[in-house]
Amino acid sequence: MTELASRVAPPRPALSDRLKFYGTWVATALILLLLPQIFTSGGSMTTFSLVGISIIFALSYNILLGQTGMLSFGHAVYYGLGGFLAIHAINLLGGNKWAIPLPLVPLIGGMAGLFFAALIGWVMTQRSGTAFAMISLGLAELVASSALILRTFFGGEAGISANRTKLFKVFGLSFGPQIQIYYLVAAWTLIAIIAMYALTRTPLGRMCNAVRDNPERVQFVGYDPHVVRYLAFCFSGFFAGIAGALAAINFEIANSAYLGAVQSGTVLFAAYIGGIGFFIGPIVGAIFVTILSLGLSDLTQVWQLYFGLFFIAVVLFAPGGITGLLMMHRPLIRAGMLSRMLPSYLVAALPTLALVTGLMLMIETIVHYTVNPHEDPNRVAFGIPFNAASPLTWAISAVLIVVGFVLCRMAWARVGQTWDETLTAARAKVHAL
Helix, strand or coil, X not given: CHHHHHHHCCCCCCHHHHHHHHHHHHHHHHHHHHHHHHCCCHHHHHHHHHHHHHHHHHHHHHHHHHHHCCCCCCCHHHHHHHHHHHHHHHHHHHHHCCCCEHHHHHHHHHHHHHHHXXXXXXXXXXXXXXXXXXXXXXXXXXXXXXXHXXXXXXXXXXXXXXXXXXXXXXXXXXCCCXXXXXXXXXXXXXXXXXXXXXXXXXXXXXXXXXXXXXXXXHHHCXXXXXXXXXXXXXXXXXXXXXXXXXXXXXXXXXXXXXXCHHHHHHHHHHHHHHCCCCCCHHHHHHHHHHHHHHHHHHHCCCHHHHHHHHHHHHHHHCCCHHHHHHHXXXXXXXXXXXXXXXXXXXXXXXXXXXXXXXXXXXXXXHHHHHXXXXXXXXXXXXXXXXXXXXXXXXXXXXXXXXXXXXXHHHHHHHHHHHHHHHHHHHHHHHHHC
């Protein structure tokens, strides 16, 4: 019996692997704890809070897309409904002086997301693929439109506001200062990450991967793919509701933008740019997208255009996302050969930078003539001053685009050749050890 069990059960991880696993979580908690001591400004606290909320939302979305293979265009429904229920809960708890503190309110948002996901998910998850995507898009538009019609609950265009400091206080915390909200978001972010990672390690998480890869085979071995998709959908709605509640707490308001297509598109971008094939991918994507959107909005008024171009570039040239690109280099790092690629990368970076600069000049010049034609043509974009009315600007941008494109093709072809040679040598070195 012992021999049989030893053949069936997976081997127990080595002590070094277990220390590395638990050490990663402890290090993450320490980083979250120490960040406010390093970056002390109010803007930093707000940015970190938004990043934490985006991480929970992106990971909840990846339960659908990355784990179960369901492309949703309406994930903001559960995020927004969780946010609205949280705002109403804050007003109700504060008005009646009930002894329920603010840190428990995200759980109310999560239960709201779970309730609505369980209510409508059974029908939605009957099909996957294009049918599921279209149903989710239609449902998102229906709920977003209802937010402007049902003013009693959603508050119309102004939304519903609340005062988070009126709730029952624990340990003397009023949650008025932004740093207290940061620690609340950080704690819930860590709890949600651990819970969603644990979900991927359960039999349900494994079956979600199997349904994504081959639902017919899953049905053949005795499992119902519809039930697996439905359970994954419910878990996803629960964590999306938590993210929406934290957003409502952070801003002390919930409005129709929480339910809109922009919100659903942003979480799709974050998950895909980060890499849906890895658990850490949506985390990387949420951090990148949040900081990029905040930074670009200060640099140019058409930051959404650059955001969309970047997303297209990721889809075309890096379908595994940022995390996929980083993971590609693991064999080179193990073999100690990453330095062989650096000269090729540096050579390719120069024409790439020229091409991007030319595109930026062209876009900003076109924006000047189409959006603000009567304003001063002397403009500054991304720190680069230029005159939008000067023919020289058009000539420079055209030269940078054409020459940069030609040199990019040559340089990146050389990078591909060097990559193949280095990867072959790295694998030979590892196998020889």
